[in-house]
Amino acid sequence: MRRIHELQTPALVVDGDVLEHNLRAMAEALPGPRLRPHVKAHKCTALAARQAAHGHRSFTCATIAEMEGMARAGLGDDLLLANEVLDARRLGAIDGRVTVAVDSEETIAAAAAGGVREVLIDVNVGLPRCGCAPTEAGRLADFARARGLLVRGVMGYEGHAMMIDERAQREAVVAESMDRLLAAHAGVGGEVISAGGTGSFDCNAAATEIQAGSYALMDTAYAKLALPFRPALFVLATVISVSEDFAVADCGLKALGMDHGDPSIDGARVWFCSDEHVTFAADGAVRIGDRVRVWPAHVDPTVAYHEHLHVAVGEEVLDTWPVDLRGW
């Protein structure tokens, strides 16, 4: 059995116990098909297999490469690409059930031309990103059906609600967003109303399925929301230099997603990150060679930098999973 201190750093590590706690807590709240786990948060088919073991067999992806990798891993029972594409040929070639989000005549035509058979009408529910206007959804559904596509229903991601700390306010924005999605659904039909994320997993009453991903690993940004999921993912780093006021460890911004800001280190204040370094001031004594746990502010882009995800419980490394859904 490998010990955690034998890992070469920087090393991406998931606490296996916390991961199982998070997977179990979510599977109890949203069992089976009520959750369509989003694999973009971990990009790891071995972790997706753990989600499947907890009862979820339908998955959400953000890229074609994620769709292909999930099917190759035998997890292609019901894959949704919750994103628009203009060249769907690789999707059409996947051996599995493939559904793709569409929000325009162009993306519908691309799905049909690429050999995809099923779509969801993607609706803008308030986040300025993809999605048609709710009033356009029915027309696009008709357009898709006329092209021979099966329209399974609608999706609409209320991403602008996810990071609202105050719960009542978050719930209000979610409810308002779902009013828009339900209005669209009335014109579209179909059995699927796909929406939500980790921040709305327990306050989105309209969706038939929730597309949460971050709940499995969590991060310091989501940790502020007082959800029943705990941070499971850290980057293990080695202290390589100690000065009078600060220390430096070998986990830099090429090992971390930085869009939500600097990472955290327990018992220390992070000053800044360079390409391959984090400079921090610790409350206690720090020695060269010490290992520190660097908690990323945003899990998704952190994972995408790493080839492997080590699963550890306490000091023992139980497994090493390839991060096999990277790239496009």
Added chain:
Amino acid sequence: MRRIHELQTPALVVDGDVLEHNLRAMAEALPGPRLRPHVKAHKCTALAARQAAHGHRSFTCATIAEMEGMARAGLGDDLLLANEVLDARRLGAIDGRVTVAVDSEETIAAAAAGGVREVLIDVNVGLPRCGCAPTEAGRLADFARARGLLVRGVMGYEGHAMMIDERAQREAVVAESMDRLLAAHAGVGGEVISAGGTGSFDCNAAATEIQAGSYALMDTAYAKLALPFRPALFVLATVISVSEDFAVADCGLKALGMDHGDPSIDGARVWFCSDEHVTFAADGAVRIGDRVRVWPAHVDPTVAYHEHLHVAVGEEVLDTWPVDLRGW
């Protein structure tokens, strides 16, 4: 010949003409061994080979993986790991000339134990990161020599000067930093005084060699400094959704380094990036399927997300280089 519009997006693209302009301009200013190009900025041995073709045969690396990859590519004449390591065994096994930065008794002992033969004493010249105090440098050099290591000289990176817009102020901080490095060098000896970066390439008079990396590809952060190098690197993206006030292209924060902030799109204002999207408002008309060039704010962590770097001139893709120095 492939055309640029045939590339699957997001695609990392370097303008081959601008790259050659940048390489030529630097080689004229700092010919041959006066420049020790830093490969962390591009992580690509094919690009390093272009730097070698412009006369530079000594290189700077930030990770052991970069050192190994450069040696494997036949570019191992004189490789400097400008970073501290506590396990140097992989360095000692490299078939090439290897020098490593040391700033403590521990890192010196690790170099000796790992089979590395040459070191530079890394000196803190004002940036709170690695490096010993200037007054400690001579003692550490003696300690290294007593361990059988050849001390080639000193290095000290004035990173805190790089992004100072105002040139006179930048020059003053560089000069002050180099006073510290020269003081350290007086106690260390050796022929190498390694320092500098793209922001100080023409105003660091003390260093015998400059460790610039960003000059080859540049980015919007460095572009503010009015240097003779031009932005050469962009992420090509496809517009996948258009709404009334904004459009969305398929280049998100997993295809971009975000620590210096949002990327730029010519003729548009970037609103925000999501994992796989950039939302922007364009001055002119935008249609689904349009290609846009997304200019990263920070090149180094952008490149590290991509497997390939396409070299294009105008609309033609001349070559596709593996980004083969990723990971650790």
